[in-house]
Amino acid sequence: MLKRLPLRIVESKTPSKDLEITQDLNKAIRIIRAGGVVAHATEGVWGLACRPDRHSAIEKILKIKGRDDQRGFLLLASDAEQFRGQLNQLKPTLIKTVIESWPGHITWILPNTDFSELVTGGRSTVACRVPDHNQARELCSKFGGPIISTSLNRSGQAPVISYEKAAAEFSDEVDFILPGQISGYDGPSAIYGLDGVRLR
Numbered sequence: 300m301l302k303r304l305p306l307r308i309v310e311s312k313t314p315s316k317d318l319e320i321t322q323d324l325n326k327a328i329r330i331i332r333a334g335g336v337v338a339h340a341t342e343g344v345w346g347l348a349c350r351p352d353r354h355s356a357i358e359k360i361l362k363i364k365g366r367d368d369q370r371g372f373l374l375l376a377s378d379a380e381q382f383r384g385q386l387n388q389l390k391p392t393l394i395k396t397v398i399e400s401w402p403g404h405i406t407w408i409l410p411n412t413d414f415s416e417l418v419t420g421g422r423s424t425v426a427c428r429v430p431d432h433n434q435a436r437e438l439c440s441k442f443g444g445p446i447i448s449t450s451l452n453r454s455g456q457a458p459v460i461s462y463e464k465a466a467a468e469f470s471d472e473v474d475f476i477l478p479g480q481i482s483g484y485d486g487p488s489a490i491y492g493l494d495g496v497r498l499r
Contacts, residue, residue: 320478324434327477328441335474336360338451338465341375342404342432343484344458345451345465347473348375350442351418357447358417363472366454371420373406374427375448377440382427385409393493401429402436406490408498418447426490432482450487458487 327337327348334353339346347363349356351374361368376382379398386394388410397407411425419425427445430436439446450458451465459465465476490499 323478324437324441327438327475330474331438331442331446336363337475337477338459338469338473339435339438339448339477340432340462340479340481341430341435341448342482342488343486344460344481345462346375346435346448347451348438348446348448351414351445351447354415354417360447360449363469364449364452364454368417369420371422371426372418372447372449374414374418374425374445375435375439376427376429376445377436378429381439381445382409382429384412385425385427388412389493393495396495402431403429404431404484404488406488408490408492410493424493428488430488431484434477434479438477 327339330337331348331350334350334356336356336359337348339348347360349360351357351372357372374382379386379401386397386409389397397409400407406426406428408424409427411419411423414425435448451469452458459468460481462476462478462480470476487499489497492498
């Protein structure tokens with residue numbers, strides 16, 4: 300069994316009250332569906348999200364981050380079922396291992412069956428995670444499928460870990476910043492290959 304990564308609690312103010320939380324989430328979904336880019340919290344860092352089938356949105360994220368299109372992107376989902384096409388390419392024992400690690404701060408490199416070269420970086424695989432973050436999973440659930448989510452930062456700089464910094468540095472470049480907070484993990488997720496070897 301894979302071990303859960305240790306938690307590091309990071310305090311962050313959330314400027315939404317209960318009613319506003321639902322309204323903000325619904326706004327984020329509308330923007331993603333329309334092809335926009337949303338900044339949102341994940342387990343250990345903030346991310347940039349968009350739909351994986353809208354190339355203009357992906358290119359906007361690349362421009363914000365200042366990176367090329369060869370690295371590919373991570374996909375988040377609400378549950379393992381949203382990655383059924385990828386999981387069905389694996390042996391049953393590995394499917395079980397992957398599913399048991401989710402929700403979790405663990406990303407798996409899985410066979411690609413559905414996504415464009417702009418998402419995969421031209422590879423035959425794609426990075427997939429069901430995050431240990433309620434709001435991020437709900438974002439995917441309401442969208443109805445996986446979403447692209449890559450760390451919110453300029454290439455070569457440290458990822459953002461608070462709403463306040465996201466708003467201060469990226470409010471003019473994204474279509475919406477979804478109020479929220481990271482769930483306490485330290486940094487980006489672990490990444491595992493199909494052989495079970497940790498890559499990051």
